[in-house]
Amino acid sequence: MTCPDAPVLIEICDLHARVDDQPILNGVNLSIRAGEIHALMGRNGSGKSTLSKVLAGHPAYTVTKGSVSYCGQDLLTLQPDQRSRLGVFLGFQYPVEIPGVSNLEFLRVSTNARRIEQGKEELDTFAFEDFVRARLNLVQMDPVFLDRSVNEGFSGGEKKRNEILQMALLEPLVAILDETDSGLDIDALRIVSAGVNQLTNAENAILLITHYQRLLDLIKPDYVHVMAAGRIVRSGDKALALELERNGYEWVDRELDTLEMT
Amino acid sequence: MNSQSQIEQFVSQPYKYGFVTDIETEKIPKGLEEEVVQLISSKKNEPEFLLDFRLKAYRHWLKIKEPNWAELSHPPIDYQDIVYYAAPKQKAKKDSLDEVDPKLLETFDKLGIPLSEQKRLSNVAVDAVFDSVSIATTYKEKLAEHGVVFCSISEAVKEYPELIKLYLGSVVPINDNYFAALNSAVFSDGSFVFIPRGVECPMELSSYFRINSGDTGQFERTLIIAEEGSSVSYLEGCTAPMFDTNTLHAAVVELVALDDASIKYSTVQNWYAGNEDGVGGIYNFVTKRGQCRGARSKISWSQVETGSAITWKYPSCILQGEDSVGEFYSVALTNNYQQADTGTKMIHIGPRTRSTIVSKGISAGHSSNSYRGLVQMGPKAFDAKNYSQCDSMLIGDQAAANTYPYMRSQQPDASIEHEASTCRISEDQLFYLQSRGIDFEEAISMIVSGFCRDVFSQLPMEFAAEADKLLALKLEGSVG
Secondary structure (H helix, E strand, C coil): CCCCCCCEEEEEEEEEEEECCEEEEEEEEEEEECCCEEEEEECCCCCHHHHHHHHHCCCCEEEEEEEEEECCEEHHHCCHHHHHHHCEEEECCCCCCEEEEEHHHHHHHHHHHHHHHCCCCCCCHHHHHHHHHHHHHHHCCCCHHHHCEECCCCCHHHHHHHHHHHHHHHCCCEEEEECCCCCCCHHHHHHHHHHHHHHCCCCCEEEEECCCHHHHHHCCCCEEEEEECCEEEEEECHHHHHHHHHHCCHHHHHHHHHHHHC | CCHHHHHHHHCCCCCCCCCCCCCCEEECCCCCCHHHHHHHHHHCCCCHHHHHHHHHHHHHHHHCCCCCCCCCCCCCCCHHHCECCEEECCCCCCCCHHHCCHHHHHHHHHCCCCCCCCCCCCCEEEEEEECCEEEEECCHHHHHHCCCEEEEHHHHHHHCHHHHHHHCCCCCCCCCCHHHHHHHHHCCCCEEEEECCCCECCCEEEEEEECCCCCECECCEEEEEECCCCEEEEEEEEECCCCCCEEEECCEEEEEECCCCEEEEEEEECCCCCCCCCCCEEEEEEEEEEEECCCCCEEEEEEEECCCCEEEECCEEEECCCCCEEEEEEEEEECCCCEEEEEEEEEECCCCCEEEEEEEEEECCCCEEEEEEEEEECCCCCCCEEEEEEEEEECCCCCEEEEEEEEEECCCCCEEEEEEEEEECCHHHHHHHHCCCCCHHHHHHHHHHHHCHHHHCCCCHHHHHHHHHHHHHHCCCCCC
């Protein structure tokens, strides 16, 4: 659903980042407009997950160069919680378990933090129960998971559904979904994808990080980018993903060699 | 941004109850000898039997040594440098709150324990103890309608000497240990609760202990008796001003539950902990023990220990009656140079007795936090069962956590189960919550209170929220 006049939500320019002393991002450029779905592909270790964590503000990564502008603001100066409240969402590849913290209460505190920022009314315990129950269907999640501790004892699939439920509650402008398809069987994959599809609209955008074409059959990207050695080395449309599916990543190495030479 | 050091900063917070009330106090001179014990007894117009009790305790105390087995270190306590009795000067005995010095009422107001009729908590009766004396007890009349006695122990000595004679020292004998002997010799005040047969106490009972004088030891004594088929829930809270000297607090609490009776005893301990360099703070040496004397009786201890420079306490249950139940739920938070050696003893004597221990220790700064617990199965404890779970959370890399479980069984049918774990607040947990819009401070509070949930869920409703807030407060501070 691309529209050349839609506002740019996030603009990444020449982004470099390292963890400890190891450079991982080496000049990422990417611009995402409202209404767009971007897929980010690439081998393990190419920097996809790092990019998602840097955008969300993980403290272990240090940005050494470049900029990220989000709705006109300098994203990199904001704390992770501020970014979330402003509408940046990271769907985790491995959602963390937090023992003893009620999932329902966590979802409520999180949702209200975003709502206050948006100037919306805070939801009390009862209003929130209604609010969350209305969204459980989206990911076909059993309400019993609301009464458990955050992600504790959830299966891989349940954790991912809980992530998409959070996306539904927080209504982000930019959702970065880091390998949301990993560890899902085909039924769960369909459910989660259908949930994501229902949440897309002309105002928001999605950056989908994945290894597999099968996810892109279910969530149709407008753009596909290939990452290698901490950079986006090629961008295209759906056809690029199909090409990768057929030919693997070896050509990426050749492309990279050419890049190194220039 | 280094989140580990942020967490460490975050757990250091100023103490909010450190003020001193400027009030005229009657004190006896420092030091302890037989005359001092006699003086305390005569000041309180005590009957002969109690003076005997005190003197016996004192003479025993002289013969024994301070225990040194705990994971604690402190300079020697000079027992001659302590004032053993201090009381705010006021007209004789207060029959109504109007006669209580307004300064005292103000103090308790400031501590969040309003005593005056308009402001007091609607469903909690409070006994307020200031230094060595009880200054007021609320809702006495209403409780009396149900036959429940809730008053200061001094008053109980006068009004119910037979009960005192029968039960005082029956659970914690005067020669039980060094600090219990000292307390038995010089105890000044504390609370007394009597729930008659078949009565379910109509409201929560609560005692609030306030140390005000810097050089005065506090030696309170609490006795709770629940007759056949009765039940009661009791909570104690405590705070003290900030002094750069150490103040000794050595309390004794005795609980007696007869057939089918149940006592729930909760503590929120927030004595002054000393400053960030470990100067000052309360030395808290406490003996708490409950006896499930009757069949099917139940005693449940819950404690949230956040204060004191040193905490030495092991609220215990003697499970004598058949099918009786003992429980211990504990959260102990230490920071800076605080030291806590705390836990419980579950002594299974009767058949089919059961006990549960859940202990959560959180240590930050340079503090040391030890769990020490004994589970003992006697020869007649057929089919007795114990389950223990001890979890520690470390914040920073200078804090220590220890677990010392002791298990003794003379009954092959009995079962003892013990689980232990140690964890840290991980950067990934914090980041996960933050990336959902929850700020740093709230994220830490959430993780810590999640860690403590099994214990908080045992506290009376009103106090569970209170404890959660207290912990958040302890964990609050300047975030970098």
